[in-house]
Amino acid sequence: METIHLVVLNDYNVNKHIPLLRRRTSKSIGDIRENILMGKPVIKCSYSNKGELECLVLSAEELIRIGASIKIYEGEEEITLLLVKNLVKTIEGIERDREQTDDLMFDEE
Numbered sequence: 001m002e003t004i005h006l007v008v009l010n011d012y013n014v015n016k017h018i019p020l021l022r023r024r025t026s027k028s029i030g031d032i033r034e035n036i037l038m039g040k041p042v043i044k045c046s047y048s049n050k051g052e053l054e055c056l057v058l059s060a061e062e063l064i065r066i067g068a069s070i071k072i073y074e075g076e077e078e079i080t081l082l083l084v085k086n087l088v089k090t091i092e093g094i095e096r097d098r099e100q101t102d103d104l105m106f107d108e109e
Helices: 018-024 029-038 050-065 081-108
Strands: 003-008 043-046 070-074 077-079
Touching: 003 029, 003 050, 018 029, 018 050, 043 050, 050 070, 050 081, 070 081
Parallel strands: none
Antiparallel strands: 003 043, 003 070, 070 077
16 A cells, blocks of 8 residues: 655754654654654655545644645655645545445435
């Protein structure tokens, strides 16, 4: 299964980003710092997990607001934050369609 990765690019103030990432992940301060310094993902989530994707979007938006430079990857390919937001909307649409289908199926019985 594909995963989406959020990478925070190393800048002059790595410590500024750590509190936000500590709230969003279960990683230690040392792991977060190392991942930023090494250009490794600080957040990973499943391509199909809406809750994890929403967390990634919120984290990315907050990081951008506080001045971080980020990159988002699907596997090895760089993607945009807009693409991740659209993916969340697509998953929501599929959930609605499934609920409507279930409602129709159970109403017929």
